[in-house]
Amino acid sequence: MGKMQRRNSHLKDKELKELKDRLLGQKEDILNKISDQTQYVLDPNEQKEQVDAANSNREKEQEARLLSRQGFLVKKITKTLHDIEIGEYGLCRECDGSIPFDRLRARPVADMCITCKEDSESEEKGKLYKKVSKSLGRTAQEYGRI
Ligand SMILES: [Zn+2]
Numbered sequence: 256m257g258k259m260q261r262r263n264s265h266l267k268d269k270e271l272k273e274l275k276d277r278l279l280g281q282k283e284d285i286l287n288k289i290s291d292q293t294q295y296v297l298d299p300n301e302q303k304e305q306v307d308a309a310n311s312n313r314e315k316e317q318e319a320r321l322l323s324r325q326g327f328l329v330k331k332i333t334k335t336l337h338d339i340e341i342g343e344y345g346l347c348r349e350c351d352g353s354i355p356f357d358r359l360r361a362r363p364v365a366d367m368c369i370t371c372k373e374d375s376e377s378e379e380k381g382k383l384y385k386k387v388s389k390s391l392g393r394t395a396q397e398y399g400r401i
Pocket residue numbers: 347348349350351352367368369370371372
């Protein structure tokens with residue numbers, strides 16, 4: 256359409272459409288689930304029953320957490336759909352590389368390529384390990400010099 260360079264052109268139109276449909280379907284599913292749960296929470300019949308207050312609070316907390324997690328996903332899907340519109344979908348936000356279609360099909364909201372994703376995960380989990388392996392590496396080098 257426009258003259259703007261579409262950066263997500265590594266995806267074929269057909270692939271892009273499939274992913275978009277997937278995202279729209281996911282969003283609808285979540286929104287349906289949220290409204291089901293909200294109805295359940297607000298059900299007046301529920302209030303009449305004498306339930307253990309602490310227990311019901313815990314349930315509400317769990318529901319709230321669930322709802323916020325789903326809300327987070329909805330936001331992410333909305334952002335992803337926006338990225339499709341502006342032609343920036345399917346690109347890794349770390350290295351700017353193309354995210355392969357197979358990965359996007361498995362996880363349409365993915366915004367990092369598998370390499371960067373693994374890097375960021377091992378960075379979280381393995382800060383100590385990295386430090387250790389770095390110092391081991393230096394020790395090995397020093398030994399090499401002797
Ligand atoms: Zn990357």
